[in-house]
Amino acid sequence: MAKKKLGLKERYAALTRGLDWETTYEPMDEVFPYDRYEGIKIVDWDAWADPFRLTMDAYWKYQSEKERKLYAILDAFQQNNGQLNISDARYLSAVKIWLQGITPLEYVAHRGFAHAGRAFRGAGARVACQMQSIDELRHAQTQLHAFSHYNKYFNGMHNFAHMRDRAWYLSIPKSFFEDAYSAGPFEFVTSISFAFEYVLTNLLFMPFVSGAAYNGDMATTTFGFSAQSDESRHMTLGLEVVKFMLEQHEDNVPIVQAWLDKWFWRGYRLLGLVGTMMDYMLPKKVMCWKEAWEIYWEENGIALFHDLGRYGIRLPKHHEVAGKEKHRLTHEMWTTLYQFGNALGLHTWIPNDEELDWFSEKYGELFDTMYKPRLLYLRELEEKGERYFNNRLPMVCQVCQIPVFFTEPDDPQTQCVRIVEHSGTKHHCCSDGCKDIFEREPEKYVQALIPPQQVYRGEAGGATNIFEYAAWLHLERDVDTGEYRGSPDHQHWLEWQRRHKAASPDEAA
Amino acid sequence: MSVAHLGPGYDFPSANRAEGYGGDINFYIQWEQHLLIACPSAYRAPPDMIFGDFLEQLFRPDYAVHPDCAQLDFGQCEWRYDQQPWQPDLGKSLRDNGVAHMGFVQFRSPGLDGLHGVGN
Numbered sequence: 001m002a003k004k005k006l007g008l009k010e011r012y013a014a015l016t017r018g019l020d021w022e023t024t025y026e027p028m029d030e031v032f033p034y035d036r037y038e039g040i041k042i043v044d045w046d047a048w049a050d051p052f053r054l055t056m057d058a059y060w061k062y063q064s065e066k067e068r069k070l071y072a073i074l075d076a077f078q079q080n081n082g083q084l085n086i087s088d089a090r091y092l093s094a095v096k097i098w099l100q101g102i103t104p105l106e107y108v109a110h111r112g113f114a115h116a117g118r119a120f121r122g123a124g125a126r127v128a129c130q131m132q133s134i135d136e137l138r139h140a141q142t143q144l145h146a147f148s149h150y151n152k153y154f155n156g157m158h159n160f161a162h163m164r165d166r167a168w169y170l171s172i173p174k175s176f177f178e179d180a181y182s183a184g185p186f187e188f189v190t191s192i193s194f195a196f197e198y199v200l201t202n203l204l205f206m207p208f209v210s211g212a213a214y215n216g217d218m219a220t221t222t223f224g225f226s227a228q229s230d231e232s233r234h235m236t237l238g239l240e241v242v243k244f245m246l247e248q249h250e251d252n253v254p255i256v257q258a259w260l261d262k263w264f265w266r267g268y269r270l271l272g273l274v275g276t277m278m279d280y281m282l283p284k285k286v287m288c289w290k291e292a293w294e295i296y297w298e299e300n301g302i303a304l305f306h307d308l309g310r311y312g313i314r315l316p317k318h319h320e321v322a323g324k325e326k327h328r329l330t331h332e333m334w335t336t337l338y339q340f341g342n343a344l345g346l347h348t349w350i351p352n353d354e355e356l357d358w359f360s361e362k363y364g365e366l367f368d369t370m371y372k373p374r375l376l377y378l379r380e381l382e383e384k385g386e387r388y389f390n391n392r393l394p395m396v397c398q399v400c401q402i403p404v405f406f407t408e409p410d411d412p413q414t415q416c417v418r419i420v421e422h423s424g425t426k427h428h429c430c431s432d433g434c435k436d437i438f439e440r441e442p443e444k445y446v447q448a449l450i451p452p453q454q455v456y457r458g459e460a461g462g463a464t465n466i467f468e469y470a471a472w473l474h475l476e477r478d479v480d481t482g483e484y485r486g487s488p489d490h491q492h493w494l495e496w497q498r499r500h501k502a503a504s505p506d507e508a509a
Numbered sequence: 510m511s512v513a514h515l516g517p518g519y520d521f522p523s524a525n526r527a528e529g530y531g532g533d534i535n536f537y538i539q540w541e542q543h544l545l546i547a548c549p550s551a552y553r554a555p556p557d558m559i560f561g562d563f564l565e566q567l568f569r570p571d572y573a574v575h576p577d578c579a580q581l582d583f584g585q586c587e588w589r590y591d592q593q594p595w596q597p598d599l600g601k602s603l604r605d606n607g608v609a610h611m612g613f614v615q616f617r618s619p620g621l622d623g624l625h626g627v628g629n
Contacts (some may be wrong), residue, residue, distance in 0.1 A: 033515065034515070037513055037514065037515045038513050039513060184513065332547070335545075335547055336547040336548065339546075339547055340547075369625070369627055370625075370627045370629065373624065373625040373627070373629060374544070374545060374624075374625070374629045377545065377624060377625075377629065378545075381574070386574075388574050390546060390547065390548075390571075390574075391571075392550040392551070392552075392571045393550070393551045394547070394548035394549065394550060394551060395537045395539075395548055395549040395550070395551055395613075396551075403547065403548040404548050404549055405547040405548045407544070413542060413544070413623075413627060413628035414541070414542075414628075415539060415541070415544070415548075415549070417539075417549065417592075417613065419591060419592060419613060422523065423522075423523065424523075424526075425523035425525060425526050425527075425610075425611060426591075426610075426611040426612075426613075427523075427525070427611070428537070428611075428613065441511065441512045442511070443511060443512050443519055443520055443521060444512050446521065446522070446523040446524065446525075447521050447523075447524050448524060449524055450524070450525060452551045453524070453525045453535060453551075456530070456533075456535050456551065456553040457525075457529040457530060457535075
């Protein structure tokens with residue numbers, strides 16, 4: 001009798017849940033110690049609906065096919081000097097912030113999902129997390145390979161892993177992920193898979209990948225396409241895990257709501273860096289932060305939360321503050337990065353007139369009355385040879401670790417600072433959103449290593465000022481750091497463009 | 510609320526407690542309505558430092574970029590400490606004025622309201 005071939009569904013069941021068993025030598029609670037202490041009640045793990053029925057053999061097959069295509073294009077990009085075809089060398093600041101800030105997160109996500117993939121006692125959830133763990137490792141590797149070509153020609157990319165553990169602005173993404181993966185597995189998956197990858201992911205990928213395409217960066221664009229099918233799998237997992245928790249027990253609802261409040265706000269704060277990248281670092285603009293926020297959060301994100309209303313979930317706290325900040329967030333953040341440029345591993349500059357007009361068109365009156373004169377004043381200083389750097393360390397938010405530059409939700413002329421206190425020590429937060437997060441788990445956030453405090457305590461290689469601190473990050477002054485205009489990156493770019501044009505047959509004819 | 514945790518006790522000392530500063534203090538100052546300087550500034554100083562000396566020797570050079578800075582008369586400013594009204598004595602030390610570790614000093618300078626009429 002001919003062997004019966006298993007259908008896709010049966011094959012998936014046999015290769016995932018079919019390999020699982022109830023332990024008998026040791027109690028299940030001791031084998032899986034992490035999936036109950038957060039308070040999430042799971043009545044029936046079998047009710048987990050596998051969001052994508054992918055077996056390991058099929059996974060290897062798909063991924064290796066994608067890999068072959070990706071590396072063929074990366075090779076062609078390198079052999080054809082693809083770095084000369086980008087819009088402008090200022091674009092490299094966007095690549096640098098991705099490499100320094102986001103790529104290390106992919107690696108940490110790999111670790112976080114490996115942990116979650118061990119911690120859940122339900123086999124369906126475990127398998128989904130294990131595959132995502134491998135995806136994330138692959139994303140870290142492929143990003144590094146895509147960017148490595150730029151490292152041969154531009155500064156600031158030589159020591160990203162070292163910088164990741166030391167640099168003040170990289171403690172923003174770092175602390176985000178460390179907060180997530182030091183939580184239990186359910187909170188980790190809610191924070192990364194749902195809040196970040198499902199709700200906010202378009203705000204990360206759209207600016208970077210479309211931004212790369214608009215600016216002629218074929219390497220990053222190709223990586224983006226290669227990661228896209230993985231990302232849709234990750235989003236499905238995010239939605240599934242949240243619905244699963246909400247359907248399993250009504251006691252889970254307030255716990256999940258508190259996590260959504262927290263991770264919406266943390267995700268939004270982290271995206272401030274991305275918004276600033278899209279508004280200021282992309283020489284050719286895709287859309288502005290305000291428009292992206294309106295489409296991806298105010299339309300799509302809010303509709304999603306309304307769908308979750310049937311489980312008793314409401315919109316995340318303080319989402320309306322983000323709506324008020326959308327007019328000013330990126331302008332406030334750019335002038336912050338600009339002035340702390342002596343300790344940044346990327347270049348900053350004042351936008352040109354064409355860009356200022358684009359801001360006026362997109363942001364209207366507030367930009368024209370407040371931020372444009374501020375930028376023009378800084379340009380005036382630069383033209384007098386007095387390019388402004390703020391070399392005094394700033395106050396930093398104890399939760400999101402962003403320097404406290406945000407203004408009051410209803411008053412863009414007044415800085416927003418919130419004081420919190422725990423066991424006799426005061427701390428500062430940038431917003432009511434971060435203050436709420438601190439007060440919910442103060443024992444966690446008092447442990448945060450805040451970079452300026454670290455410097456003043458003498459724990460940053462003995463650095464006593466911003467220049468010694470930058471050296472401790474392995475940044476060379478005015479080569480890796482500082483103003484774009486006149487930097488080695490800028491000078492090289494002008495020279496390469498001149499030679500490239502001279503060498504092209506069109507010009508020669 | 511507190512952290513959900515496994516095992517007994519989840520409590521750690523603050524990473525930034527005063528003992529880490531060898532007798533000095535870490536505190537913050539902000540000049541309101543002068544957003545050209547993006548954030549409140551952080552300082553480490555001995556608590557015996559005279560407040561007026563701190564303002565002239567450390568604060569003023571750091572804020573010299575702002576055209577209002579040269580005309581700034583600290584005696585005419587309106588002060589707050591930890592967001593409460595406060596009347597410091599410029600001739601006394603930080604300690605005697607009540608400036609402690611992680612304290613937050615803010616001031617307004619009536620008449621010097623930042624650039625462009627919008628607090629820049």
